[in-house]
Amino acid sequence: EVQLVESGGGLVQPGGSLRLSCAASGFTFNNYALNWVRQAPGKGLEWVSNIGGDAGGTYYADSVKGRFTVSRDNSKNTVYLQMSSLRVEDTAIYYCARRSKTAYFPNWGQGTLVTVSS
Amino acid sequence: QTVVTQEPSFSVSPGGTVTLTCALSSGSVSTNYYPSWYQQTPGQAPRILIYNTNTRSSGVPDRFSGSILGNKAALIVTGAQADDEAHYYCLLYLGGGTWVFGGGTKLTVL
Numbered sequence: 001e002v003q004l005v006e007s008g009g010g011l012v013q014p015g016g017s018l019r020l021s022c023a024a025s026g027f028t029f030n031n032y033a034l035n036w037v038r039q040a041p042g043k044g045l046e047w048v049s050n051i052g053g054d055a056g057g058t059y060y061a062d063s064v065k066g067r068f069t070v071s072r073d074n075s076k077n078t079v080y081l082q083m084s085s086l087r088v089e090d091t092a093i094y095y096c097a098r099r100s101k102t103a104y105f106p107n108w109g110q111g112t113l114v115t116v117s118s
Numbered sequence: 119q120t121v122v123t124q125e126p127s128f129s130v131s132p133g134g135t136v137t138l139t140c141a142l143s144s145g146s147v148s149t150n151y152y153p154s155w156y157q158q159t160p161g162q163a164p165r166i167l168i169y170n171t172n173t174r175s176s177g178v179p180d181r182f183s184g185s186i187l188g189n190k191a192a193l194i195v196t197g198a199q200a201d202d203e204a205h206y207y208c209l210l211y212l213g214g215g216t217w218v219f220g221g222g223t224k225l226t227v228l
Contacts, residue, residue: 035217037164044222045156045164045207050215059215062119095163103211104154104169111163 002026002107004096009112012086020081020112022096030054030074033099036081038092039111046092050099051079064090086116120144122210124220130198130227138223139190140208146189151210153191155184158205158222167206168193195225203227 008020022034036048049070050059058070069082079096093113097105121143130136140147140155147153149171156164166175168184171191181197191208208220 033215037219044205045158045209045219047209047217047219050217052215057215061216100169102170103152103217104166104209105156105164106166106169106175108163108165 002098004098004107004109006094006096006109006112009094009114011115011117013118014086014088014116016086016116017082017084018086018114020083020094020114022079022081022109024077024079024096024098027098029077034072034079035097035099035105036070036079037095037097037105037108038090038114039095040089040092043092048094049081083114086114088116090114091116120212120218122208122218122220124206124208124223126221127224127226130195130225132198132200132227134198135194135196136198136225137187138193138195138206138208138225139187140192140210140220141190142210147186147191147210149186151191151212153184153186154209155182155191155193156207156209157202158207164207198225198227200227 003025005023033052035050051070067085072079093111095111096109098107123141155168158164172184183194207222
């Protein structure tokens with residue numbers, strides 16, 4: 001069974017940094033790309049970032065480019081999202097989602113809440 | 119910047135049929151965008167319903183179907199049930215490792 005478990009969320013001040021983790025199990029980790037998707041309170045889903053499998057190419061939404069960095073440790077079956085220069089509008093639940101071999105997200109974690117506030 | 123538009127809300131009677139759509143700000147949605155659809159209920163993570171335009175995910179009831187209608191992707195719910203009340207999001211692949219979600223549709227069954 002595929003499992004994705006996010007952690008690392010919390011309260012941070014504007015301008016601060018936070019690192020999220022997503023621990024994966026139930027599939028051959030380095031064969032799959034992973035994504036981060038966020039959802040602000042009461043709002044819709046927003047795709048944030050993607051990291052490829054073994055080769056690890058990285059991609060970002062314009063809203064986070066230059067501030068967020070996605071990485072992965074295939075020895076730990078874990079993907080990370082390093083967030084810096086955080087803004088109030090980055091407040092959201094952050095979900096980790098596995099990409100299929102085509103282009104959809106069949107598996108999702110339960111999310112971790114990031115609150116950016118002074 | 120690519121914007122994907124969905125109806126903000128829709129209402130359907132139990133047993134009725136509803137078509138939710140997903141439109142691109144810049145042109146037509148085609149199978150090349152690998153449209154997929156997700157259902158989200160309050161407090162839960164999204165759940166995949168339809169992928170690659172019209173393939174139903176494992177365990178999804180066959181009252182859910184997907185297609186391209188005109189220049190939009192569509193999610194059709196035939197014979198709506200009370201537990202279909204949820205938010206529905208489409209997702210389009212833009213290529214180059216990037217995606218965009220639609221704004222979501224809140225479906226009410228009453």
